[in-house]
Amino acid sequence: MNTLFPQSTQLLSRSHYPVVVVGGGQAGLSTSYFLQQNGIEHIVFEKNRVAHSWRADRWDTFCLVTPNWQCRLPGFPYPGDDPQGFMLKDQIVDYVEAFARRIAPPIVEGVAVSHVTRGASGRLEVTTSAGHFTTDHIVVATGGYDIPIVPAYAERLPSHIQQIHSVNYRNPESLPPGEVLVVGSGQSGVQIMEDLHLAGRKVHLCVGPAPRSPRVYRGREATEWLMDMGYYELTVERHPLGEKAREKTNHYMTGRDGGHEIDLRRFAREGVRLYGSLANIQGATLEFLPDLSRNLDDADEVYVSIRKDIDKYIAAQGIDAPVEPEFEKLWAPGVDPLSLDCEAAGITSIVWAIGFRPDYRWIELPSFDGRGNPKYQRGVSPVPGLYFLGLPWLHTWGSGRFLGVADDARHLAEVIAGRLAAAETGETAEAGAATLPQAAVA
Template sequence: MTASTSLAPHYPVVVIGGGQAGLSTSHYLQQAGIAHVVLEKHRIGHAWRDQRWDSFCLVTPNWQCRLPDFPYDGPDPKGYMLRDEIVAYLEAFARKTRPPVIEGVSVQGVRRHADGALEVSTSLGTCLADHVVVATGGYDIPIVPACAHSLPPAITQLHSVDYRNPAQLPPGEVLVVGSGQSGVQIMEDLHLAGRKVHLAVGSAPRSPRVYRGRESTEWLHELGFYKLTVDRHPLGDEARHKTNHYMTGRDGGHEIDLRRFALEGVRLYGTLADIHGTQVSFRPDLTRNLDEADEVYCNIRRDIDAYIARAGIDAPVEPPFQKVWQPDADPTLLDLQAAGITTIVWAIGFRADYRWIDLPVFDGRGHPRFRRGVTAEPGLYFVGLPWLNTWGSGRFLGVADDARHLVGVIGQRLASAATAEAATPERLAA
């Protein structure tokens, strides 16, 4: 699928990133007859293939995999694709659409050229573009707290991006820091393998998996949650910075109740506060974090209950939620050496790295400012980010709508530019 091993001097559109967002954008550009190139630093499917653990699977069901004109058509629409199946799905989409991709090329800079075009500097050289679509995602730099540097060398540290399986870790107990989707799923992976696990619980919310006879995402889809746009969200732009609900697609999919894992021997703590040598301190917020996650869980159930009542749907009734475990007190201290902990897995997320974009489109936190992916800087766009427009924007479910919208904007702007050029005095005189 590599279109070339060198760059042309100019492209109407340069797409940076060959994941699902970049490939979806390329698909619509091809349909619109707009010449372009897709620049991929590694190879198609890299993040799914090389930055996920062995038992990784989607947390959303397969029917939500809806790349443009390429919906999931396998035998298990209500199942959850494993890592290798996700890679195969993405590669099959690329084989069908045959995007003009150049793999193995890194983009080192995007800036405004003197003639007004965008200058794209890469490991293959430099080209100019009328439009640049950034489809690199926001997971560039793994976050590790500064206090991690005080840990003794005897403690193995790795980020979730480098975790593969329990056998990879040295013998001993494991502290997983972070209770977002990666943290709780890695915790479960270790727990099921018989490892003794400690989990630092943050503020991530949780969701039911199956409720009142149906998978919760089916109910939420009917309720219109996935069509809710960020400009109508109660939190507005802040929704883009909220942690996703945790659950899992493992073994057919199930919800994750950290209280049940506590009953099974997983030790829970609150948010990590600091580290001094082998002494780890936590904020006294475990009870609050568990309660708030459960409140979100119960709110989702209540929304579904209300929808069932309004629509008069015949659905089985489930008993009210009950807390199966409650901490006696919020633990605030942990001695790694005394507990036999030999490994810490950091699962507290990533931050985007857009330092290579030398254009004034970022806020004080380094996040791009845009409206549905369209920035105020002429010719620069973003796609594939969470809540770019809707809840599904950063997923296989909603990326096609966002890519189609951006290509529509680009097409209109290219047409306007061509009309303006044709109407210049020099052209008219000719």
């Protein structure tokens, strides 16, 4: 394995660290940055390489959805000359690797953490592929994209129809000749659909309930308007949906070719076949819910509501900005299609783009709900010494992005520093620690 930081015998020679960080992506590296700022000894375990998921789990034309100016890792804002652009996959890897070189974290690559539990001494026991360690605090910065979701009924498809998850999609040429069905209209689904469509492939798309967003509106990038309006600082506690905001799909748009919004109605006019949510598979026949029209309308409703919020902000601030015409629907499906014969349509491959689910089975601590999701308040678990970072809506809308991870990492480092200081002085108060509501720890 080619690594930025070859395994350090010195780091692995110790069996105890005050803090262990699991994950060497932007979240784990940001944690290391602030732990170093606080003078806290720690080790970072990365089972692959720094920036592995960006390097290995994205398709060839992948790029950021948010502009480069939002890349604000701690002490290392986007260093390039195109702040309004959208970094491609390899550029994202370069950015994260450059950040890692800048901060020189105590990281060991190629070491996987397989088990975490509470030992008899009260310390956390950490089992890794490089041996056994103990720690007082562990920060889980592995992200929540562990297990690709593919429905059980996918097994009913004929074996000659190739199935892959979006995490394994690379380019149109990697799929067999024939028509392609993409299942899912979140960010990955619509961008893969466009990738295939631009390559001249005949594409079918199952449209789910994901919302969409403007790209440029009234003379300015919509993300810039939203930044000024404080949207990225909206906390999950202040969100109208509360904790349920974490379950919502991100708005779809793209940074491809300089960035543009994605209107699925336009793609339908260009020949992409649209269907509602996939409900079942019987042999080569796909069955859909009658929700295509509703899902398209709902996505447009969110799109229009964002434009209206920007309009209100412009008016309230007295900003001189060009006025744009009212939104109009370019296409409507008429009757929602309810079934599709893959054989008759010539579909030879299916790309599942319906997301991931987390896998925290390696953490044997009582900090998860009945669905296996971690419980925390701004990343601080009700289990002493356990923390999470880098998850969507961990604290704000920006938490799962390059934009907000630094603030969350700074907060966790301050909580850990306060707890370590309190432990040294024998105090029971935990400086800077979050207090979870009783319902959250039940």
